[in-house]
Amino acid sequence: MIQINEHYQKLAASYLFVDIAKSIRAHQEAHPEQDIIKLGIGDVTRPLPAATLEALHTAIDEMASPDTFRGYGPEQGYDFLREAIAREDFQSRGVAISPDDVFVSDGSKCDTGNIQELFSPDLRVAVPDPVYPVYVDTNVMAGRTGVFENGRYQGLTYLAGTKENGFVPPPPKEEVDLIYLCFPNNPTGATATREQLAAYVEYARKHQALILFDAAYVSFIRDPDLPHSIFEIPGAETCAVEFRSFSKTAGFTGLRCAYTVIPPTVQAWTSNGTPVAVRDLWARRQTTKFNGASYPIQRAAGAIYTPRGTEEVRSLTDYYLENARIIRQGLDQAGFNSYGGKNAPYVWVDAQRPSWELFHLLLEKAGVVTTPGAGFGAAGEGYIRISAFNDREKVERAMERIQAALK
Amino acid sequence: MIQINEHYQKLAASYLFVDIAKSIRAHQEAHPEQDIIKLGIGDVTRPLPAATLEALHTAIDEMASPDTFRGYGPEQGYDFLREAIAREDFQSRGVAISPDDVFVSDGSKCDTGNIQELFSPDLRVAVPDPVYPVYVDTNVMAGRTGVFENGRYQGLTYLAGTKENGFVPPPPKEEVDLIYLCFPNNPTGATATREQLAAYVEYARKHQALILFDAAYVSFIRDPDLPHSIFEIPGAETCAVEFRSFSKTAGFTGLRCAYTVIPPTVQAWTSNGTPVAVRDLWARRQTTKFNGASYPIQRAAGAIYTPRGTEEVRSLTDYYLENARIIRQGLDQAGFNSYGGKNAPYVWVDAQRPSWELFHLLLEKAGVVTTPGAGFGAAGEGYIRISAFNDREKVERAMERIQAALK
Structure with a gap:
């Protein structure tokens, strides 16, 4: 009999991104007019370097x-x-x-x-x-x-x-x-x-x-x-x-x-x-x-x-780092302490409340998707991750909305 | 202490392709004038389909x-x-x-x-x-x-x-x-x-x-x-x-x-x-x-x-199958029984002697590289594998040389 590797059955199902997707869908159905800005998943959005x-x-x-x-x-x-x-x-x-x-x-x-x-x-x-x-x-x-x-x-x-x-x-x-x-x-x-x-x-x-x-x-x-x-x-x-x-x-x-x-x-x-x-x-x-x-x-x-490729990579990573700076600044003005984002494309935000609570607040009031820190482990509870991987204009708009929503 | 997966140590070192490369090198040094035709490794040589x-x-x-x-x-x-x-x-x-x-x-x-x-x-x-x-x-x-x-x-x-x-x-x-x-x-x-x-x-x-x-x-x-x-x-x-x-x-x-x-x-x-x-x-x-x-x-x-890609793939695989046919025919004329090569790009040749002996014979007398069957397991002893993955002209030349050498 072909027997499975039973250690697979210990794997805790990860519902993090499934739950995020579900929340986004529910929000979109309730507010079809609002465009949602996704600063959740850490995936790049800019074109490849020309070299x-x-x-x-x-x-x-x-x-x-x-x-x-x-x-x-x-x-x-x-x-x-x-x-x-x-x-x-x-x-x-x-x-x-x-x-x-x-x-x-x-x-x-x-x-x-x-x-x-x-x-x-x-x-x-x-x-x-x-x-x-x-x-x-x-x-x-x-x-x-x-x-x-x-x-x-x-x-x-x-x-x-x-x-x-x-x-x-x-x-x-x-x-x-x-x-x-x-x-x-x-x-x-x-x-x-x-x-x-x-x-x-x-x-x-x-x-x-x-x-x-x-x-x-x-x-x-x-x-x-x-x-x-x-x-x-x-x-x-x-x-x-x-x-x-x-x-x-x-x-x-x-x-x-x-x-x-x-x-x-x-x-x-x-x-x-x-x-x-x-x-x-x-x-x-x-x-x-x-x-x-x-x-x-x-x-x-x-x-x-x-040399050309090196320069293009530098400008690409600079672009995302400037996004991160804008995110940090925006959060600061909205009254949040945040970490990272200086030598890294992720900003880690002290949520001042449970992770999922801030996630829902930002989605519902500002139409901005983030990642609840609790999804990355027990020590992530109380934080959210904001990714700098997006286009500048969207990042700026996201921060304006967060500030307006939390005033 | 970081302990290794000790099952790795049971792996028998595979010297097959190392030994083949060594034989080729030795032959080339002894006969620098001869160009060697490689029908050993099963790797394609033709360009990608245009589609x-x-x-x-x-x-x-x-x-x-x-x-x-x-x-x-x-x-x-x-x-x-x-x-x-x-x-x-x-x-x-x-x-x-x-x-x-x-x-x-x-x-x-x-x-x-x-x-x-x-x-x-x-x-x-x-x-x-x-x-x-x-x-x-x-x-x-x-x-x-x-x-x-x-x-x-x-x-x-x-x-x-x-x-x-x-x-x-x-x-x-x-x-x-x-x-x-x-x-x-x-x-x-x-x-x-x-x-x-x-x-x-x-x-x-x-x-x-x-x-x-x-x-x-x-x-x-x-x-x-x-x-x-x-x-x-x-x-x-x-x-x-x-x-x-x-x-x-x-x-x-x-x-x-x-x-x-x-x-x-x-x-x-x-x-x-x-x-x-x-x-x-x-x-x-x-x-x-x-x-x-x-x-x-x-x-x-x-x-x-x-439709275009399908046609190009057909013509590409037809090309290698025609090579296989030429190989089978050439071997037949050289007095060898061979198998496969009709619905597959490999021809399996009854060596009529130990695998490595025919390998060396074909290399030394005809400048053609094959793969000794013994390298694929105990039941491969007594056979060699000839790959149809090469350019037509080389395959034809290889067969002419094998026939001339074994006459």
Whole structure:
């Protein structure tokens, strides 16, 4: 008899976006004249940078001729892209990452979801709270948790980001083996300093733990003192894996391209204590279960490392950061304290009431859709997330409406 | 301490393509004047169909404007593609598959590799021999096998395809829970009749087993009596999952697009015997660990279902099938019995000696690269695979050289 992986049945159904959609529908039926502005889901809206469009067209023209046609590419990604990544994203900041450490993929959701396969099913796992649900759900599926109770899975260690710790929780007091971190953070927009990351690296080295560092929003960092990569912290090259994505950097959510960085010195251990290079495990996983990212999309990703592409990406991320500034200012004038939104495309708003209450208030009085913080975990209760990913004019209108509604 | 998934350590290192590359290098050094013709790896060489190129350019132009830009797509794939697939690949042949049963992805390697996650780690698994290594390796990684000994993993049931059974093994005598099948077959090029597939469906229903049916090469079927889909067999809608790919159909190995079909009636069970819909499990897996296939690539896939695209795909697959015919004829004249290559792009050659011996002979005497059958499993010993994926002129030259060399 074909028996299922019963850990799937522990997954708490996530009704967050279903409930949001339902509320929007109800509101629209009651107020058909009102146009609704969506600052909920974190998806980009601006066109692709021109350099990437050009690279895409050129790559597709190559596929039209037998002399330049490309079939299967290297599973780890084309050299032209891995070399550009190593040079521009790391070596240019003094971080010794080589192209061999870079694994190109079709998305960080896949990479952050799949990497836990490399490790034992009975690891102790720590996740941020509020949290990007993929970190949690993939560990539930792998059997690393107990049941879901009172908004949390038994057996997981939750690292709560609170107003008091500036939404950057310190390393756990208890011993864990695998730690997920995300900076700049989704959903809070918080960033971590060099010292805060160093505390995690120290913890990981002390406990032979591994840090999974999700840097999907790194291109929004403007503060020159903030680290861009976990590998800027000495020692991280033995105990961390970093995930980066072109999704928010260059508007690739619909194209699909990302990468994972694993220096050869990053170790895990067998049960009898023999060290194993995590890079080799990931290479084995990817060559077995993945066939490389789409060639034209890799060309598009490569184009963002040209001087013109770099400039266009900067202007694209600046655009969303200006949106974030307008959101913060608008909320301030409406009497709300908000966080993030300076080196990140998300603004985290102290709701001064339960998450869902402010969500409904803003929808009904201002026709603006946000995301209730409670949907990201227990520590998100009392907050809402506002996304800066929208067109300027809509963001401005949303803020005017919120101010008028809450006067 | 971060402990690894120790099942990875059971994986037998595959030196097949490494050893092939090494042999080629050595030969090239000894005979620098000779150009080598590669009929080894099963990768396409012809340009993309014009209809897909046009669709790609159009989709990329859409990404240039805020009004037509597309961000995250539906994880299961765009409606336009799932509807075309259901209609053209299934309903047009009288098979009741709905767009809701279709999950678009970035490759069948990923899908056939990932699907085993949905099931219990202690399943009994049957795989073909010779075999596409992904079926085996992903089950090794998941802990469903013992160690590798004498060319086989303990605990797996191998279904040997032999000359005697026409390379279509019957269902196993013992009881298994999960069965991988691939028709038209890689590497043997064998196809299965309706009756042969019906025997598997009967077996699966009797034992509450699940069939994973890999139909990556379906577009090469020309014999009107052969089934294209496992779902043409009554009863399969309760016990089978089908995998299809645009890789070989339309030359998408570098673009990446495939799909998996799971009717809602396909069941697996919990340990206490409660049935669960496999489609729901896969939907949960994909929405958690995958973010949809690239939008322009889905548009390109959609274009092959237009009348013009269909015609272009037919002419592309005809081209490779004519190569296969030339290969079979050439081998026949050189005194070899060969199989497959009629409704499949692979020719399976009785080597009349150990696989590697004929491999070396053809490389050294004719400068032609093939794949030793032993690399696909114990039952592949004594055969070589010749791929029809190359340009006509090279295929013709390869056959002339083989005939001259073996005279």
